[in-house]
Structure formats: structure tokens, C-alpha cells
Amino acid sequence: MKIEIQDKVDNGIMLPLMEEFYTIQGEGYHKGTAAYFIRVGGCDVGCHWCDVKESWNPKSHPPTAIESIVDNAVKHSKTIVITGGEPLMWDMNPLTTLLKSKGVDTHIETSGAYELSGTWDWICLSPKKRMLPTQKVYEQAHELKVIIYNKDDFRFAEEQAAKVNKKCKLFLQPEWSKRDTVIPQIVDYVMANPQWVVSLQTHKYLNIP
Ligand SMILES: C[S@@+](CC[C@H](N)C(=O)[O-])C[C@H]1O[C@@H](n2cnc3c(N)ncnc32)[C@H](O)[C@@H]1O
Ligand SMILES: Nc1nc2[nH]cc(C(=O)O)c2c(=O)[nH]1
Numbered sequence: 562m563k564i565e566i567q568d569k570v571d572n573g574i575m576l577p578l579m580e581e582f583y584t585i586q587g588e589g590y591h592k593g594t595a596a597y598f599i600r601v602g603g604c605d606v607g608c609h610w611c612d613v614k615e616s617w618n619p620k621s622h623p624p625t626a627i628e629s630i631v632d633n634a635v636k637h638s639k640t641i642v643i644t645g646g647e648p649l650m651w652d653m654n655p656l657t658t659l660l661k662s663k664g665v666d667t668h669i670e671t672s673g674a675y676e677l678s679g680t681w682d683w684i685c686l687s688p689k690k691r692m693l694p695t696q697k698v699y700e701q702a703h704e705l706k707v708i709i710y711n712k713d714d715f716r717f718a719e720e721q722a723a724k725v726n727k728k729c730k731l732f733l734q735p736e737w738s739k740r741d742t743v744i745p746q747i748v749d750y751v752m753a754n755p756q757w758v759v760s761l762q763t764h765k766y767l768n769i770p
């Protein structure tokens with residue numbers, strides 16, 4: 562990659578853009594709400610069950626100017642979700658400053674594994690055992706969404722819930738390939754521990770992106 566482009570990516574002025582789509586937020590607190598998704602490439606957290614492994618290599622996705630990403634996004638929705646890949650691998654300040662200047666709500670889907678950057682109306686933190694969140698994300702998360710793949714993930718969920726701020730909403734979401742096994746466990750767990758709420762990947766049931 563040309564030095565000038567690499568420099569812009571390093572400063573968050575350009576971002577490796579994998580895809581963008583207008584859909585319904587399928588998961589968590591805002592599920593059911595129309596939102597425009599911007600999927601930024603690049604992630605080295607390495608979840609073996611990740612449902613977007615094509616996002617991992619940033620080199621597979623074209624460096625794209627944030628002005629063109631934003632101009633396009635705001636045509637579609639007042640709620641913009643930045644996801645990935647792991648968006649916090651990049652400096653999110655320029656992108657979110659531009660989005661906020663257009664008056665839209667900025668949401669992020671993040672593992673929290675990198676330092677928090679950006680201005681966010683909603684932070685969905687989905688922590689991963691392989692690379693734990695940084696302190697500031699725990700303090701600022703609006704929503705904690707723990708993926709349940711096996712029984713140890715309930716222990717992990719409680720450990721992570723002890724680290725987030727008091728206002729943070731708590732969700733348990735089945736790992737998609739294990740859903741038949743873990744959904745009954747999640748249902749029992751939430752009835753016994755009602756501070757937690759079930760989150761399903763409803764877009765997969767609706768056959769939408
Ligand atoms: C693909 S990730 C991208 C954002 C960020 N890297 C993260 O993990 O939060 C978006 C959301 O999908 C969840 N997710 C990924 N693969 C999943 C799967 N197989 N089943 C359930 N949720 C999954 C993640 O935990 C995260 O909450
Ligand atoms: N509809 C829809 N809702 C989502 N919520 C979080 C997603 C993500 O991949 O970050 C996602 C996604 O990919 N599609």
C-alpha cells in the first residue's frame with residue numbers, strides 16, 4: 562500500500578471497508594431498530610466461531626475515505642452501527658466526529674480488546690476470553706453481550722459483568738452453531754438470574770443481513 566494511504570488508515574482518515582448495508586439491528590438492546598451498518602475490516606482476536614472471518618485480514622478490504630463512507634451512510638439512516646472485524650483496531654475519532662456533525666446516532670459493536678476511541682451514543686461490548694477488554698470500555702459500555710458457546714461462558718459472563726459500570730445492560734447470546742444446545746441453558750440461567758436478558762441473532766432467523 563502507498564505510504565500516503567497507509568498514513569491515512571493509521572490516522573483513521575481512511576478505513577478498510579468490508580461492506581455496508583441498511584438492515585434491522587438483530588441483536589441486543591436495539592434489536593428490531595432499523596440501522597445502517599458499516600463493517601470495517603481487520604481483527605486479530607481470533608474467535609474460532611466468528612461468523613465473519615472474511616473480515617479478519619485488513620488487506621482484503623479497500624482503504625476508503627471516511628467522507629464517502631459518511632455521505633453514503635447518512636442518506637439511509639439516523640442510526641449508524643460501526644462493526645467489523647474489530648473497529649477499535651483503528652482510530653474511530655475522525656469517523657465518529659464526522660457522523661456526529663451530521664446529527665446521527667453512533668453505535669459500535671466491539672470486543673473492547675483495543676483502546677476506546679470515538680464518540681459513541683451506544684457501546685455494545687462483547688468481550689472475548691482470548692483478548693480481554695481495556696478498562697475504559699468497561700467504564701463506558703451501555704450493553705454487555707456475552708456469547709455462550711459452552712457452560713464456562715456463564716462463569717465468564719459473571720466475571721465480565723463485575724467489571725462493567727452499574728448502568729450497563731446485560732445480555733447472553735447463543736453462539737449460532739451451538740444454539741440448540743445452549744438456548745435451553747440460557748433460558749434457565751436468565752430465569753434464575755433475571756438481571757440478564759436473552760439476545761438472539763434475530764436477523765439470521767429473518768434471513769436479512
Ligand atoms: C462479528 S462481531 C464484530 C464486532 C467485534 N469484533 C465484536 O466481536 O464485538 C459482531 C457481534 O457478533 C457476535 N458474534 C460473532 N460470531 C458469532 C456467532 N457465531 N454466534 C453468535 N454471535 C456471534 C460478536 O460477539 C459480536 O457481538
Ligand atoms: N442485522 C444485523 N444485526 C447485527 N448486530 C450486530 C451485527 C454485527 O455483525 O456486528 C449484526 C449484523 O451483522 N446484522
Ligand code: SF4
Nearest residue numbers: 604606607608611646
Ligand atoms: S472479536 Fe469479533 S470480529 Fe474478531 S474474531 Fe471475535 S467475533 Fe470475530
Ligand SMILES: [Mg+2]
Nearest residue numbers: 612613644770
Ligand atoms: Mg453479524
